[in-house]
Amino acid sequence: MSDNVIEVMAKESARVQQKLLKGLQNVLQVKDVETGATPKETVYQEDKVKLYHYRPAGKSIVPVPLLVVYALVNRQYMMDLQQDRSLFRKLLEAGIDLYVIDWGYPSKMDKYLTMEDYILGYLDNIVNFVRERTGNDKINVMGVCQGGTFAFIYSALLPQKVRNLVLMVAPIDFDTRDGLLNVWSKVMDADLMVDVMGNIPGEFMNLGFLWLKPFQLILDKYVGLLDNIDDPDVVQNFLRMEKWIFDSPDQAGETIRKFVKDLYQENKLIKGELILGGRRVDPRKITMPILNIYGEQDHLVPPHCSCCVEKVVGSKDVTTKAFPLGHIGMYVSSRSQNDIAPTVSRWLTAKSAVAPEAGKAIRPQRIVSRTRPQTAGKGTTRGTKQKSRRRATAFEASPSEE
């Protein structure tokens, strides 16, 4: 038997070596890969936060723009990874006027940034900018993952600015043992972590994510790549995903302190006990239509964290959709392209066509192009038509509003 074993073993080893040699050309020499496949322009910037505008591709434009609020963890280009795997592209093809926030990479200087700064500062400024730019009193907001939690909180505090809310794999109820992150976060001394580390390094966060499925994510994934290393397309896709997975910005210390303590550990959001900027976040004040979508096999944000939305908000118009997908699959799988994107765009189109109070149809929106980003606090270069609109409506929140 031993000779047979050795022969088989030797052949398999030889196969691995051949594949590794092939990888020298297909993998090793690749300096970088393209991500963020869809053309966009930066239309607003404040500190390290940027706002991108994507031009809709459809003939009929949905009159209310959509603002995508991604998580602070990892990067928003996951939703626009490549031409044939782009949720953004699908939304644009459906005529959605798309704005996407890029939170940037916080440095040590940003360690004091709070959740209040992110939600009532940057996010609110961006919402105001989009409202002003497009001439809409209210805009559509889609919060993704942790960005969904932010969008949820924002919609509770400033519901008058949100027309429709889409929540995608958004953790709202943190009290579960279904997800390891929920379990581990309970024992973490968030105060000590932030006091000592300042910002929480992206590598530290990544290690936690990898250990959710260590053998699959650290070993088998690469062994699997060996099988397909001859296929340049597979390799390119793999590299794009690798880039995204390890492209983890550090987390601003004060923000993650509050996120872990108030949400993961004390679950204050769903209880209506979360305080932000001196104001209580009451989910019952979320009265706009909501589309809540989550993955049934999500190991980062387990279904329990997302499926409760209907029970806690004040809105009577909540549509909940569960998909048989994991967390990442929600953004990049073929199902994401074929099912999720159409679900979101159809829902937004339907909900944006009717005026919020009067039930009247709104005139389709003309998209105003900008060539240079507006910096926060500087004057805009809008057309006359928009200026007159701006004067007619008090758009922006005053400091006292917060």
Added chain:
Amino acid sequence: MEKQTQQPIDVASLWFEWQRNLWENWITATVKGTESAQSMWQGRAALDMLTAWQQTWSKSLPAVFLGKEPPDGLGATVYKRLLDASNVYTNLLAFWARSSMLFAQLTPGTTPTTEKLKEIYDEWVKEYETAMSSLWGAYFPRDAEETVKAYQSATSASAESAWIFMEPLLRNLERLPAILTKIAKGDPGASIELTGLWRKNYELTLGKALRAPSMGSFREFAEKVNQTADAYVHYNVALAQYFGLFYQSAMGAAEKVFQRLSELKTQEVTPETLRESYRTWWTINEDVFNQMFRSEEFTRLLGETLRQGLLFKKQLDDLSDEITKFTNLPTKQDMDEIYRTIYELRKEVRWQRRAVRDLERRLGTVGAKAESGNKVSRTSIRRSKRE
């Protein structure tokens, strides 16, 4: 958007051909050699050779193609992970091949004695531990291994590791690490040496101006050093307990793997069964580790290890600040003050801008109303004139 760069390597195909021929010759020779050697142990020796060859090959591969200055970028990073994973994979295959030989001792249709089963199992566990060590070596933090060793050794060994770890932070005082190591080893003369170094630095900086009583300050500094060493020892203890749990779980998984693989002992060995055994191994381990990660014991140890690690870092930062004070570099505390000030200023500016825009808007609305009011007034005047 970043540009994609990809350059073909012609030499790869030549290398590939050469390797293939080499392998085919080697395999033929090995198989022929083992044909005459019916003993299991000679087969094992051939497997050992094969594994060693694989390891040498994968180690030398980067050296051949990457040269002294390995390429950087996404591809190089991923390729490194690929190499590590393939090493673990082939080690596991070798382990499984050895397992097959062990299981071959069990004659089908007969019941082995308990002693024989125990002998096979013990041997198998040894092999398993060896195979798993390649996994830990590739993926666990490199200093974790050292940490476990340090924990098992005397305290002085731990302290020595601590100073090696601290060295980059203390680089501005070249002699300090060596002296601190001596102190950790219990060398009484080293404390005097440290005092001398500290005093020298002190005299060159603050001492000239302040002329502070020296002994009191020495004590404080020494205390900080001692506290840092103490924190490191506590961190090591927590880390060793933490990884101890990993070892326990790995051995728990081993039993399950053993049961599953022994069920397959009568199957013919093929590349497919080899790969199936690998899949069996990693999926069982994933399940076992997932259970471990959910356990209260693990979460407690995770929290404790993290806490001890952070306390150690805090002591290290304090010590680093203490040393930095003698230089013209800002300390961590100084920088934190600056960050705080910048943050508050930026926040203030943000709210002020909002207030200004809000005011502008209100003024605009008032202006528009006033304008509209004037129009109404003028119309009324014209009307009254007509009347």
